[in-house]
Structure formats: C-alpha cells, structure tokens
Amino acid sequence: MTQTLAEAPAGAWHPLARVLFRFALIYFLTYALAPELVWDPIIRGLGSALDVTVRYRPNGSGDTTYNQLQVLFGLGLALAASLVWSLIDRRTAHPRLAEALLIAARTYLAVMMLAYGFAKLIGSQFPAPGLELLVRPYGQLSPKGLVWGFMGQSLAYQVFTGLLEFAAGLLLLWRRTTTVGALLTIAVMSNVVMLNYCFDIPVKLLSSHLLLLAVILVARDGRRLVAALLGLAPTEAVGHQPLHFGDRKLHIVTRVLQSLTLLGLTGFLAQVGWQWHLESSLPPSPYYGIYEVEELREDGELRPAVLADGERWRWLVFEHPSVLTIIQLDGGSAYYLVEADAAAGILTVHTSSGKPFDQFLLDPPAPAEVVEHRWQVDTSIPGRLRIEGELEGKQLELALRRVEAEFPLRSWGVHWINETPPSG
Numbered sequence: 001m002t003q004t005l006a007e008a009p010a011g012a013w014h015p016l017a018r019v020l021f022r023f024a025l026i027y028f029l030t031y032a033l034a035p036e037l038v039w040d041p042i043i044r045g046l047g048s049a050l051d052v053t054v055r056y057r058p059n060g061s062g063d064t065t066y067n068q069l070q071v072l073f074g075l076g077l078a079l080a081a082s083l084v085w086s087l088i089d090r091r092t093a094h095p096r097l098a099e100a101l102l103i104a105a106r107t108y109l110a111v112m113m114l115a116y117g118f119a120k121l122i123g124s125q126f127p128a129p130g131l132e133l134l135v136r137p138y139g140q141l142s143p144k145g146l147v148w149g150f151m152g153q154s155l156a157y158q159v160f161t162g163l164l165e166f167a168a169g170l171l172l173l174w175r176r177t178t179t180v181g182a183l184l185t186i187a188v189m190s191n192v193v194m195l196n197y198c199f200d201i202p203v204k205l206l207s208s209h210l211l212l213l214a215v216i217l218v219a220r221d222g223r224r225l226v227a228a229l230l231g232l233a234p235t236e237a238v239g240h241q242p243l244h245f246g247d248r249k250l251h252i253v254t255r256v257l258q259s260l261t262l263l264g265l266t267g268f269l270a271q272v273g274w275q276w277h278l279e280s281s282l283p284p285s286p287y288y289g290i291y292e293v294e295e296l297r298e299d300g301e302l303r304p305a306v307l308a309d310g311e312r313w314r315w316l317v318f319e320h321p322s323v324l325t326i327i328q329l330d331g332g333s334a335y336y337l338v339e340a341d342a343a344a345g346i347l348t349v350h351t352s353s354g355k356p357f358d359q360f361l362l363d364p365p366a367p368a369e370v371v372e373h374r375w376q377v378d379t380s381i382p383g384r385l386r387i388e389g390e391l392e393g394k395q396l397e398l399a400l401r402r403v404e405a406e407f408p409l410r411s412w413g414v415h416w417i418n419e420t421p422p423s424g
Contacts, residue, residue: 011092011093012092012093013092013093013094015086018086018092018093018094019082019083019086021094021098021101022081022082022085022086022094023078023079023082024078024101024216025097025101026077026078026081026082026085027074027075027077027078028101028104028105028108030073030074030077030078031070031071031074031209032104032108033108036057036058039066039070040057042073043066043069043070043073046069046072046073047065047069050069052065052069053065054066054069060202061202061203062202062203062204062205062206063202063203063204063205064202067205068205071205102217102220103175105213105216105217106172106173106178106181106182106213106217107172107173107261108213109169109172109182109185109210109213109214109217110169110170110172110173110181111169111261111265112169112206112210113165113166113168113169113172113185113188113210114165114166114169114170114265114269115169115268115269115272116162116165117162117163117164117165117166117167117168117169118162118166118269118272118273119162119272120158120159120161120162120165121159121162121163121166122272122273122276123155123158123159123276124272124276124279125151125158125162126148126151126152126158127152128152128153128155128410129149129152129153129409129410130319131289131290131317131319132317132319132325132327132333133145133148133149134290134405134407134409134410135290135315135317135327135403135405136327136331137331139331140331142200143198143199143200143201144199144200144201144202146199147195147199147201153409161188164184164187164188165188167181167184168181168182168184168185168188169181171184172185172217173262178217179217179218179220179221179225182214182215182217182218183214183218185210185211185214186211186214186215186218189207189210189211189214190211192207192211193207193208193211282320282321283321284318284319284320284321285318285319285320285321285323285340286318286321286340286342287318287340287342287347287377287379287385288318288319289317289318289402289403290315290316290317290402290403290405291315291316291317291318291385291400291401291402291403292314292315292400292401292402292403293305293312293313293314293315293316293398293399293400294399294400294401295397295398295399296312296313296396296397296398296399297396297397297398298394298395298396299394299395300395300397305329307329309329310328310329310330310332311328311329311330311332312328312329313326313327313328313329313398314327314328314329315327315403316398316400321340322337322338322339323335323336323337323338324336324338324347324349336349336350336351337349337350338350342377342379345376345377345378345379346374346375346376346377347374347375347377347387347389348372348373348374348375349372349373349374349375349389349391350370350371350372350373351370351371351373351391351392352369352370352371373389373390373391374389375387375388375389375396376388376389383401383402383404384399384400384401384402385398385399385400385402386398386399386400387400
C-alpha cells in the first residue's frame, strides 16, 4: 500500500489501497490521539454491551480489558468508517493526506521511543532490585519480575538500551533520517516485543503497535533497501508529497504546531527526569528493612506460621516511605499506601473497603470509602518492631524481627578473571 502511495502521488490508487489507507488513517487517529476523556464513556458503554467487566483504567499494564476494548472499538470504527468513506468519496487518491499521516505516525513513534529511551537513560524504568524482590523465592517471581530484576541489576546495560531507543526517536524526527530511525526502531522493538510476549510483560499491545508503525515507515523505501541488500541496481528515492495548503498562514500554523510538539516533548522529558529525581531523592522509610513476622495475633488469637496456612504473613517490607509490602507464606503479596510518623510511633495504613487502595480503578472509591488505620509501632527494642492496630475488621498484634541479610547480588561487580563460573 505505501509503495503505491509513494510511486504515484498524483495518480489513481488501487481501490484496495484507498480502502486500506482510509482504514489506517481512522484507526491511527483513534488509537494514538483520542484522549482518555473521550475513551472512558466509550469503554463503559462497550463493556456494558458486551457484558464485560472493566475494572481498571490504563496504568502500568497496557494489556488491560480497557486497552483490549480500545483496540476492538478502534478496529470496528475504522472498518465501518473506511467502508462508508469509500462509498461516498469518489477521489482516487489522497497524496497529501497520506503524507500527513506518515508525518503524524513517525512523530508519534518518535515521541514514544524518546520517552522510553529517556526512562532507561535515567534508570527509572527498571529500578535496582528492591528488598521485596530480593527476599522472594525465585519460584514465586513472575516472568515479568525476572525481566525487571535482570534489567534493573545493571544500570550500564539499561543505559545502553536506552541510548538505542533514544537515538531511534531522534532519527525519526527528521524526514531525511526517518528510514534509518525506523530500521533502528525495528531492531530495538523486535527484541522488546519478543520479551513482552515470551515473558508475559503486559505491554504487548503498545509494543506491537510501535513495531508495526516502524515497519510501515520502512516499507516506503522497501525496494531501495532490498536492492541495496541484494546488490541490485539502485532504485530512485521515494518521492514525498509536499504539504502545501495554498494558504501561507495555514502553512505557518503547521510549522508552529511542529515546533510546539518538539517543545512539548522536551518539557515532558524534563518533567519525567525531575519527577524521577524527586522520587529517588526521597528518604527511605523510617522502618527501612525486611522484617520476619515472628508472632501474629488476630483478635487476641495466635496465628502460628504453618505452611498449610499460605495466607499467613511471613514478611513485612519497608522500603519506599509511603508503601508497606506484606508477603505471605505462599508467596502472595499485598501493598498498602502508608504514612509513617516515627517520632509519634504511628503508621497510618490506607485501605478502600477493607482492601489495599488501588489508584487505577476505573471507578475509584469516594473519599469517604477510603479508610485510615492507625497502627501503634513500638521500636524500643533495637532490630525489633511491635505493632498493634486494626485491618480488615481484625485487631492485629505483631512481633517483628529485622532480618540483616546480605545479598551478594547488590555488591556483585565485573570479574575480568573467572576460573569457574558462578554457581547461582
């Protein structure tokens, strides 16, 4: 399709090429540019019509039911609208519109590659393995957890991959280097897509779309690339349809919009970097460490640590100042938003309807439904905590012992001489 558009910008396109182009245009506008404010009522209505429960809005997972319905709606809308458009529009080609779509596609792809690349350059996408990851048994980790731990273990490798993504994004910003940028994007994103599918990382939809966009951009120069790879006679460069609107003021407006896009992208990256700086500068929790639950009483009754009771708490992990992680005997975990006042010996735990508060719910609880539980924390004995408080309708009493564990992973460096490979 893209070759037909590029070779005959002033001539008639094949009827199938026209339908496919219109489909691609509508789908791209729907998928990439529609704001969440527009999506929410659509997803609610579609979920209701299909009797599908939609609990979560877009978050760290890009493969939620919400996202799947977005793709389904976008495909359906694009199919219907492109067919109607083809029935009522007698034009045989859309050369300027096709060029505008390609510019929008490479700009969108560039923004995404720059954003992901920048996140890796500053080490924010894959933080170093935290206490929770280090204390978990290997067999209890998810495949995604393995990848996150692997990438976060080496900042140098993370920066290396970030440089490749950032370079691809920069090359996509200029028309003359678009093909090189798209080729680099294909190389990088092919690996990312395989990781996402093979390790069940929930960014399959987005990464697949980005890879597809890169392939489409490269397809414009497909014949030249094949000729170069096979040593054939070189072919002419693909022509580009100038986006002249006839109105000089409108042309100026488009240039201004392009400049504003670059300025907005620069501001966004600066904001991401500053936010990460603030996050990484936060002091750790005043109770920082891994604590073994030596004794747990619920409503005065002792709950012993037996393997058959998988939901019994095994570890309490304090690392981030506003997060408490509870790990059960069966490896399950729960996360609670907390506020610690070490001077007063108070730990405030936030829950919603007796469960950990989830900020990504499509219909978040009203403020009145968010409950604060005030736990009394006794730190009088070094290395130990005694906690009393209420949670999920039960009065809790906990005796915790801090585990001073040494993790070789945190101090492992590069060994230029290895007589035998490490056993772990």
